Amino acid sequence: MSKFDRNQVSEFCLEGRFLDFAIKDGYKLKGLLLATAEGECYVKLAKHLRAAFNLQLPKGTWLQVVGEKTLDLKSGEVKLKASRVMAAGAEKQTRGETVAVSSFGDKKAKPAKATILVCQKSDCMKRGGTGVCRALESALSDRSLSNEVTIKGTGCMKNCKAGPNLVMPDKTRYSRIQASQVPALIDKHLADKIQKQENHREIVISTVSIS
Ligand code: FES
Secondary structure: OHHHHHHEEEEEEEEOOOEEEEEOOEEEEEEEEEEEEEEEEEEEHHHHHHHEEEEOOOOOOOOEEEEOOOOOOOOOOEEEEEEEEOOOHHHHOOOOOOOOOEEEOOOOOOOEEEEEEEEEOOHHHHHHHHHHHHHHHHHHHHHHOOOOOOOOOOEEOOHHHHHEEEEOOOOOHHHHHHHHHHHHHHHHHHHHHHHHHHHHHHHHHHHHHHH
């Protein structure tokens, strides 16, 4: 019996609450753990989704996932692979906020406005790439920029000995970056976005105080 006779492939569409990411080797995003009506389930993400997934996605977010379901007719094992992940109906979002899941997979999503590219291959990771990724996430979150700026893992940038390597949205490249330098880089290269957030906050505060 060939692999194709053994497997039954069909489409699936499910909704569930996002529980956690499945991460391999400490930094490689592989899939999502979801709480569905049938219980907890693991959905592997297609490669194009992994590269652009919003790693700041809040736990508990309702997601709708569409993809391919493979049933192993011999063992009964079911594998789910997502080709599209979207925030589920607004009525299910308990906080009523817009959730950016990924720049791929949701045809209505606007293109990402800014992307920071970070090499995620082993030489850069060994030289502190994981810490740099964490520092980027935290610096963006501290400045309320998590939904404005995407951190995208890339393949080797051919500058392995000078890792970690990253490229800011304005295409400035940095090598031998330390996690402690990340906040200053964000302030330098995303100053316009930071200013915009601050202006927005001021408007919200003054609107609240008027009412
Ligand atoms: S491993 Fe990062 S540049 Fe080659």
